[in-house]
Amino acid sequence: MPEYKPQYYPGSTLPSKNRRKYLDPEYKLQKLRTISDDDLVRIMGHRVPGEAYKSTHPPLEETGEPACPIREIVTPTPGAKAGDRIRYIQFTDSVYYAPVTPYVRAWMYHTRYRGVDVGVLSGRVPLEARERDLEKVAKELVETEIFDSARCGIRGATVHGHALRLDENGLMFDAYRRYLFNKKTGEVDYVKDQIGVPLDKPISVGKPIPETELRKRTSEFRIDGNAFRDDKELISWMQRIHMLRTIAGFDPEKVKGI
Amino acid sequence: MSKEKRMFLEALRRKFKEAPEEKYTKFYIFGAWRQSKRKREFMEYSKKIAKQRNIPMYNPELHLGAPLGQRVLMAYRMSNTDIYCEADDLHFINNAAMQQMWHDIRRTVISGLDAAHTVLQKRLGKEVTPETVNGYLEILNHALPGGAVVQEHMAETNPELVKDCYVKVFTGDDELADEIDPRFLIDINKQFPADQAKQLKEVVGKRVYQVCRMPTATSMSCDGGTMARWAAMQISMSMIDAYKLMAGEAAVGEFAFAAKHAEVIEMGTLTPWRRARGPNEPGGIPLGYCADMCQASRVKPNDPVWVALEAISMGAVLYDQFWFGSYMSGGVGFTQYASCTYTDDILDDFCYYGADYVKKKHGGFGKKKPSWDLIKDVATEVSLYGLEQYEKYPACMEAHFGGSQRAACVAAGAGVAVSLATGNCTAGINGWYLSQLLHKEEMGRLGFYGYDQQDQCGSANSFSWRSDEGLPFNLRGVNYPNYALNVGHQSAHTGIVSAAHGGRGDAWTTNPLIKIAFADKNLVFDFTHPRLCFGKGALREFMPAGERTVIIPTH
Numbered sequence: 150m151p152e153y154k155p156q157y158y159p160g161s162t163l164p165s166k167n168r169r170k171y172l173d174p175e176y177k178l179q180k181l182r183t184i185s186d187d188d189l190v191r192i193m194g195h196r197v198p199g200e201a202y203k204s205t206h207p208p209l210e211e212t213g214e215p216a217c218p219i220r221e222i223v224t225p226t227p228g229a230k231a232g233d234r235i236r237y238i239q240f241t242d243s244v245y246y247a248p249v250t251p252y253v254r255a256w257m258y259h260t261r262y263r264g265v266d267v268g269v270l271s272g273r274v275p276l277e278a279r280e281r282d283l284e285k286v287a288k289e290l291v292e293t294e295i296f297d298s299a300r301c302g303i304r305g306a307t308v309h310g311h312a313l314r315l316d317e318n319g320l321m322f323d324a325y326r327r328y329l330f331n332k333k334t335g336e337v338d339y340v341k342d343q344i345g346v347p348l349d350k351p352i353s354v355g356k357p358i359p360e361t362e363l364r365k366r367t368s369e370f371r372i373d374g375n376a377f378r379d380d381k382e383l384i385s386w387m388q389r390i391h392m393l394r395t396i397a398g399f400d401p402e403k404v405k406g407i
Numbered sequence: 408m409s410k411e412k413r414m415f416l417e418a419l420r421r422k423f424k425e426a427p428e429e430k431y432t433k434f435y436i437f438g439a440w441r442q443s444k445r446k447r448e449f450m451e452y453s454k455k456i457a458k459q460r461n462i463p464m465y466n467p468e469l470h471l472g473a474p475l476g477q478r479v480l481m482a483y484r485m486s487n488t489d490i491y492c493e494a495d496d497l498h499f500i501n502n503a504a505m506q507q508m509w510h511d512i513r514r515t516v517i518s519g520l521d522a523a524h525t526v527l528q529k530r531l532g533k534e535v536t537p538e539t540v541n542g543y544l545e546i547l548n549h550a551l552p553g554g555a556v557v558q559e560h561m562a563e564t565n566p567e568l569v570k571d572c573y574v575k576v577f578t579g580d581d582e583l584a585d586e587i588d589p590r591f592l593i594d595i596n597k598q599f600p601a602d603q604a605k606q607l608k609e610v611v612g613k614r615v616y617q618v619c620r621m622p623t624a625t626s627m628s629c630d631g632g633t634m635a636r637w638a639a640m641q642i643s644m645s646m647i648d649a650y651k652l653m654a655g656e657a658a659v660g661e662f663a664f665a666a667k668h669a670e671v672i673e674m675g676t677l678t679p680w681r682r683a684r685g686p687n688e689p690g691g692i693p694l695g696y697c698a699d700m701c702q703a704s705r706v707k708p709n710d711p712v713w714v715a716l717e718a719i720s721m722g723a724v725l726y727d728q729f730w731f732g733s734y735m736s737g738g739v740g741f742t743q744y745a746s747c748t749y750t751d752d753i754l755d756d757f758c759y760y761g762a763d764y765v766k767k768k769h770g771g772f773g774k775k776k777p778s779w780d781l782i783k784d785v786a787t788e789v790s791l792y793g794l795e796q797y798e799k800y801p802a803c804m805e806a807h808f809g810g811s812q813r814a815a816c817v818a819a820g821a822g823v824a825v826s827l828a829t830g831n832c833t834a835g836i837n838g839w840y841l842s843q844l845l846h847k848e849e850m851g852r853l854g855f856y857g858y859d860q861q862d863q864c865g866s867a868n869s870f871s872w873r874s875d876e877g878l879p880f881n882l883r884g885v886n887y888p889n890y891a892l893n894v895g896h897q898s899a900h901t902g903i904v905s906a907a908h909g910g911r912g913d914a915w916t917t918n919p920l921i922k923i924a925f926a927d928k929n930l931v932f933d934f935t936h937p938r939l940c941f942g943k944g945a946l947r948e949f950m951p952a953g954e955r956t957v958i959i960p961t962h
Contacts, residue, residue, distance in 0.1 A: 164851075168851075244798075244804060244850070245430070249851075250850065250851025250852050251851060251852040252847060252851045252852060252853075253851050268856055269852070269856065269859065270810070270852075270854070270855040270856060271809060271810020271811065271813075271814075271850075271852045271853060271854055271855065272809065272810065272852075306471060306472070307471065307472055307473075309478075309808065311852075312797075312804045312805060312807070312808045312809070312810075312813075313432075313434075313478060313804075313805050313808060314425075314429065314430055314431055314432040314801045314802075314804075314805055315430060315431050315432075316431065316432070316433065316434050317431060317433060319431075322434050322477075322478055324472065324473050324475070324477040324478070325472035325473050326435065326473070326477075341472075344472075345471065345472035345473075368851060369850070369851055370849050370850070370851075371798045372794075372795045372798040372799055373798060373799070376795075377791065377794065377845075377848070377849040378791050378795075383848060384787065384845065387841075387844050387845050387848050388783050388787065388841065388845075390844065390866075391840060391841045391844050391866045392779060392783075394866035394867045395837055395840075395866045395867065395869060395870055396870075397867060398866065398867030398868050398869065398870060398871045398877075399870040399871055
């Protein structure tokens, strides 16, 4: 039997290629900015930097695990081992060339990270995990090429904005104005945490990526960039999936040999 | 419609200051909720109420983080009309026309008269003639609103409160129809274009059906399950009076049985316990019934796209706003999930584009048998067109600010187009599902969790008719297992049913009796022009039934 090689995503155009790249855990996401651990903790707003992790149960080694084959197969994440509570980070990605779209973000979480619980909506992607695991994942999500300070938002509630036009500084709308464009530095500063509680001091998440660069990194199809219509391979693949599901739902026997 | 024209541009220009093509705008400068006339009005009422009752009420400043209105609170154009309103005006609680549409549906029960006439003639040896039928109908028009006909010393209802309550009949027999008092007749020949009337009369034949409209006041005070019982009681009493029967003789039970069970057609069937509602509630109304209740097909039979869009607006209000938005979820509801299908001419544009494409590529409406190639071709083209409009016109994207809104409209365009091409709504719904899969990959996003779930498994059940897995599409509704999950689908699904039958010139989609029952000028809501009627409701120009003015203090 030949070795299974995941293909991750079909398609011949740039967004499809970028989708394949982001979904492939072998591909190392390019780091574009540095956010200190403490500042990231402040933006997420779950604990004060330096504060101990709150736990929902004692460490696993103290509780004694029941005999269970699944527990033998699955190694607990550090957060699970320690008994951390589950907390979240949630992103909103603009339709205007944000590096990743909600589904790409969610698929990527599944291929790259363990112990995460992911949801997908049109305007937000919640990620929940044990708190210390979450902080590790969040670091990569904010510091690398899949985040843009202008077209992505870290938002716990009132996520409205992904489909709205951009403001005069090119920033995605945020009703809470959790972040502001700093004209002096040219960077975007978070002034509120993800749920909207004001921060003691602004936290920079870096300069917005220029649109020319965003267009190279994006996994979004757009008629003013890479039109979906041009990706014949991806379209035909989706039509085939639909056809197979349709026929199988009608009579599974008819799917053989298609 | 040519590719260069866009039906939605006029509305977008009115909604936003910037050109529809403009990618940048301004935020945070509009004074939050104060920019809205309606919300200012709400606040004024709220202050007065809080003072009167000493309990605080509506206060938009309590909104988490920042009061809403940080972006422009855009106006909405009621599609295919010149009516502009605010989003709040489309909440069904704020719109008397929407409420009346639902009341007019819920308070309707169709009941066959043939079983009763058979009992009268064969079992009791009574004569039944057009004269006796007219006499019976006059009595029932007294009794149905709450008048006593047999009992002494009865409490009755105030006619002013129940003036929207009456009974009419229809038949496919022209000779009999000629002898029915015109005040009691739904005249198929007068209400429908000739070819539709011919189809309807053929299927109804010599049978006679009575259409009972219970009072809106009853609909507001009781539930859908009340209606057939209310009608059956008054029908039985009126039979006793009209045919001089013994009150309580065994045959009277037959009238009640006929009116409650054997000959009754309710608008909606009972839903299972987990949905916790009886008959004549939105959860049990099949898509095809909703499409038939819409009477736009009598007005413009040669424009099945317009007809489908009118039906879609009814489905949006009935299923999305009333059922999912309130019966099943409660709270503030789902107004804008639904209103995206009947405002700003966006869906109109997608549907007419699809219709033009079908005419050009597939020879017109209902000209091709359903095939995989056709579904693939039409659904893909219309979906890509719709998605491209959102990207070409940022104002269009902003108008449909939620993914579920866009998904509903793009897939509705695709589904309606496939229905028009094939005259087959099951093919149409399959086109809808292909559209959803393409949309998800194109944008990399679709709706919310449940919205997407429904559409991810939709392909597989679209052609399945096995029990618990499928159903002919006309008969599906919000109680169909895969459709019971969430909002934003059934509006368009109503249009997919409508377009298939409208495209091939059918007089009805699913039940000819429903179609005829709502061809009635005495209904309070105008089922021939639902969108216009909802617009009047938004402008506060619609007068509903069931007002309690005569029994409450002057105010």
